[in-house]
Amino acid sequence: MEKVNLIITNTIFLSFIILPVSLVSGPLISDFLISLTTIIFIFYCIKNKEYKYFKNKFFLILFIFYIWSFACSMLSEFKLISSLKSIVYFRFFIFALATWFIFEKKKNVIKYSFFSIFACFCILVADGYFQYFTGESITGSNNPLRISSFFGDELIYGSYLSRFLPVLTALFFLTKYSKLKKNQIFFSIFIIITSVIIYLSGERAAFLFVLFTFLYLIVMLNKYSKHIIILFSIILTSVGVFSLNNEKISDRMIKRTLEQAGISKGISNFSSHHKGHYLVAWDLFKNNKIFGVGPKNFQKECINNKKYQSNPYICTNHPHNTYLQLLSETGIVGFIIISYLFFYLCYVSLKHIYNKILGLPDFMDFPFICILSAILITLWPLIPTGSFFNNYINIIYYFPIGILLWLQNNKSENLIKPI
Numbered sequence: 001m002e003k004v005n006l007i008i009t010n011t012i013f014l015s016f017i018i019l020p021v022s023l024v025s026g027p028l029i030s031d032f033l034i035s036l037t038t039i040i041f042i043f044y045c046i047k048n049k050e051y052k053y054f055k056n057k058f059f060l061i062l063f064i065f066y067i068w069s070f071a072c073s074m075l076s077e078f079k080l081i082s083s084l085k086s087i088v089y090f091r092f093f094i095f096a097l098a099t100w101f102i103f104e105k106k107k108n109v110i111k112y113s114f115f116s117i118f119a120c121f122c123i124l125v126a127d128g129y130f131q132y133f134t135g136e137s138i139t140g141s142n143n144p145l146r147i148s149s150f151f152g153d154e155l156i157y158g159s160y161l162s163r164f165l166p167v168l169t170a171l172f173f174l175t176k177y178s179k180l181k182k183n184q185i186f187f188s189i190f191i192i193i194t195s196v197i198i199y200l201s202g203e204r205a206a207f208l209f210v211l212f213t214f215l216y217l218i219v220m221l222n223k224y225s226k227h228i229i230i231l232f233s234i235i236l237t238s239v240g241v242f243s244l245n246n247e248k249i250s251d252r253m254i255k256r257t258l259e260q261a262g263i264s265k266g267i268s269n270f271s272s273h274h275k276g277h278y279l280v281a282w283d284l285f286k287n288n289k290i291f292g293v294g295p296k297n298f299q300k301e302c303i304n305n306k307k308y309q310s311n312p313y314i315c316t317n318h319p320h321n322t323y324l325q326l327l328s329e330t331g332i333v334g335f336i337i338i339s340y341l342f343f344y345l346c347y348v349s350l351k352h353i354y355n356k357i358l359g360l361p362d363f364m365d366f367p368f369i370c371i372l373s374a375i376l377i378t379l380w381p382l383i384p385t386g387s388f389f390n391n392y393i394n395i396i397y398y399f400p401i402g403i404l405l406w407l408q409n410n411k412s413e414n415l416i417k418p419i
Contacts, residue, residue, distance in 0.1 A: 008044045012037050012102045013109055019395070020117045020164065024124070024150050027392050034395055038091040041098035053097040058405060062093040065330075065337045069295050072330050076294025077301070085296040085389050092394045099402020104410060114171035117164055121194060124149050124161060128197040147201040158198045158206030159386075163374065163396050165194060166213050170370035170403065188227070192234055199239045202252050205384050209377045210235075216373045220349065221356040222366050274321075274384060276314025281324035283313070285331070292331035295389045318387035322379065325388050342379040345372060368407050374400040 015033040022029035045051060053059070066089055073082035102109050127149045131137035141148045148157050169191070177183045199207045214232045218225050243250040280302050284293050293301045302308045302315040309315070319325050326335040349372065352364050364372070377383075378397050386393040 005044065005048065008040050009102070009105050011040055012098055013106050013112075016099060016102055016109060017112045017116045019399070020113075020120050023160065023392065023395060024120060030395055031391055034091055034095050034391075037098050038094045041094060041101060044101075053101055056405070056409075058401075059093065059097065061337060061341065063090075065334060066090050066093070068333050068337070069330055072291045072334065073294045075291050076297050078294060078297050081300065082294035082297050086294075089295075089389070089394075092398045093401075095395075096398045096402035096405060099399070100405040100409065103403065103406040110171060110174045114168065114175055117168045117171065121161065121164070121168065121190075124157065125194050125197050128157065128201065132197070132200050146203070147197070155203065156392075158201035158203030159209075160396075161194055161198050161201075162203075162206040162209035162213075163377065164399075165191070165198075165210065166217075166370045166374040166377075167400050167403070170367040170374070170400075173367045173370070188231055192231060192238065195235045196238045196242065199253065200242060200249060202249065204253060207253065208383050212377050212380060212383075213373045216349075216376065217369060219353065220364075220369045221353055222369055224366055273314055276312055277316050277319045278321060278324055280308050280313045280315065281319035281321070281328040283308075284328040285324075288328075288331060290331045290333070292327065292329045292334065295329050296387075298325065298328055318390075320384045320386075321381070322385045322388050323381050329389075338379070342376070342381070345376055345379070348372070349376075368404075371400045371404045371407065375404065 015037045019030060019033050022033055045053065066086075069086040069089060070083065073079060073086040076082050127137050127139070128147045131141060131147050131149060136142040137147070137149045139150050139152065141152055143155070146155050146157075148155055151157050151160070169187075172178050172187055178187075195210050198210050201207075214228060214235070217228050218232065239253075243254060281298065284298065284301055298319060299315070299317040302313075307313065319328060323335060323339065326338055348364075352369075355361065375397075388394075
């Protein structure tokens with residue numbers, strides 16, 4: 001009996017450590033690891049009658065969302081495509097519970113997961129600068145405007161780094177290595193180097209994630225806020241220098257962004273392309289307010305309706321905005337469920353700031369704040385996003401959530417009540 005438990009625990013442990021690396025190699029291995037972790041974790045909980053991980057509001061909320069999404073799929077016009085996606089969605093929030101489980105059972109998972117992500121970052125960052133200065137990465141990628149490194153044709157290099165950066169920071173400050181001043185200085189330099197290459201990758205949304213992360217860490221009034229302001233200033237100065245010396249990156253990251261946002265011609269809101277996607281999503285929602293058109297059915301509905309084949313509408317595989325996708329594909333109920341999670345985390349953040357201003361006990365420690373920022377940049381409504389039901393992006397979404405659940409339930413210094 002104990003031997004079986006040990007095998008299960010070690011398998012989940014190894015899967016979690018390997019997962020960040022597997023995401024770089026493509027979706028196949030990471031999907032397998034998520035599925036394997038989910039299955040054996042459920043088996044462990046049933047075998048040992050250990051159900052505490054399921055007795056929390058987070059699981060209840062996501063389970064309701066899962067049931068609702070599947071119902072939307074079954075009521076949609078394209079049932080097969082949608083139901084195949086929604087029926088296996090549960091594995092992502094079960095994976096978050098398994099993450100909480102493994103952080104509780106294996107204390108060294110913090111150290112090994114930190115080194116796993118850090119090793120990925122070192123290789124990706126080094127290759128990113130190599131591609132920037134030579135025009136070609138060691139993998140052969142040679143896009144003149146975008147750095148892709150090991151991701152090849154998938155232009156998600158900056159997205160991967162920007163989304164995992166606050167997680168890496170949290171893990172660093174959960175290890176004993178953060179206690180040494182020299183390690184803090186080294187890690188600070190590493191953050192600067194990483195943030196700059198995210199900018200140079202040409203991924204505007206990814207760099208916006210970086211900006212938001214730094215601003216969030218500053219306004220949360222933690223003991224490192226002054227140091228973060230210095231880091232942030234160095235990063236902005238560095239990207240400014242690169243922009244002055246590289247017209248292509250300057251045009252893409254600054255000039256083109258201002259033009260598409262309409263700021264150079266009086267403020268509008270979005271680029272014409274994104275606006276076209278948003279209009280399709282909004283129109284689909286207006287015609288399907290309760291159930292939407294079903295998860296992953298945005299593209300099908302778009303290409304099968306002549307109305308959306310001409311301006312101002314623009315078809316694509318998803319609307320590039322989480323909340324508009326939820327409205328169009330899961331209706332008002334799915335939208336409200338995920339919106340609740342976002343506003344709840346905003347409330348938690350504001351309560352922490354309130355406590356700090358009044359000199360009350362710290363509401364959250366620094367690693368907790370970093371993990372919270374990783375989740376909030378995922379849920380932030382005003383930045384273009386990937387498809388909410390994409391397997392790859394969901395793994396990145398739920399990776400920090402599991403750590404947050406562990407912090408909420410096992411760290412006495414975090415006074416926030418579990419979701």
